Amino acid sequence: MAYFFWLMYLGFMGTTAIWFLIKGKYKNNVTRLDFVISIITWFGLFGYVTDTQMLTPIVWKIVFVFSLLWDVIFTIFFAERFAGDFGLEEEEESMPLAAKLSGLIFVMPLYYGIYQYAF
Template sequence: MADFLWVIYLGFMGATAVWFLIKGKYKNNITRLDFLISIITWLGLFGFVTETEMFVPSVWKMVFIIGLLWDVLFTIFFADRFAGDFGFEEEEDPMPLVARLIGLITIAPLYYGIFQYAF
């Protein structure tokens, strides 16, 4: 059952990234960097879920640290600034920090998987 849930999560993360790419939501360098990091972290999760060895563990240790730092920094500092690039309606008030941090919960399994894969 756990393997099935991992495959569903893997599919959800991959489909989301591809959907954003197809819709042309990566319009500037910051969002393109976010897409690149998302693809690399997705590959790490794919390796963990399918038990496929890709690269050496030290590469995935770096991916874990850099990816996690990037997602936290992007969510806290850049998400509001580039929200219009993702097709969301501009709000008068920026999203509260607590709401953005709660959004990070959705990527917690991603980094759990990469951590398990790397260490």
Template sequence: MHIFWTIYLGVLGTVAIAFLLKGLRTPSLIVDFIISVITWIGLFGFVTNTSILTPLIWKFVFVGGLLWDVLFSYIGKHDDGEAAMEDISGRAKSILIGVTLLITLGPLYYGLYQYAF
């Protein structure tokens, strides 16, 4: 099981680096990148069983990061995905975003929850 967590950690890190290299053009993308790095550090602590900061801080990171990701995904304006998503109805778009969040970020927040609580 540890190897899967390590692979997931590597994939998230690679995606973060790719976004950084692509360029952070808006303030919301910069905030998203910073929050992603902080949550990645928490997941790193969980996967490697390393104590980084205190559990109280990770509780705030867990709640804040989860709220940010959900709000940013549903409310945020994204330059890249808007053209691809404009043909999809509102309800289908919401379901698609929710399923995508659950699949891609579910393990991150599960691990962060385990690390914080």
């Protein structure tokens, strides 16, 4: 049953990234970098879920650290600035830090999977 949920999460993450690409939401270098990092982490999660060895564990350790760091930096500093690029409504007031970090909860399974895959 857990495998089924992992496959659903994997499919949702991949579909979301491809949907944003098709809709042309990656309009600048920061959002394009975010897309590239998302695809790399998706491959790591795919390797974990399907138990397929891709690259070496040291590569996935580096991917884990840098992509987690990127997600935190992107969420705190860039996500609100580029919200219009993703079709999200921009608010006049700045989002509180706690609200920004709560968005990271959604990607916790992704990083759990990459961590398990790397270590």
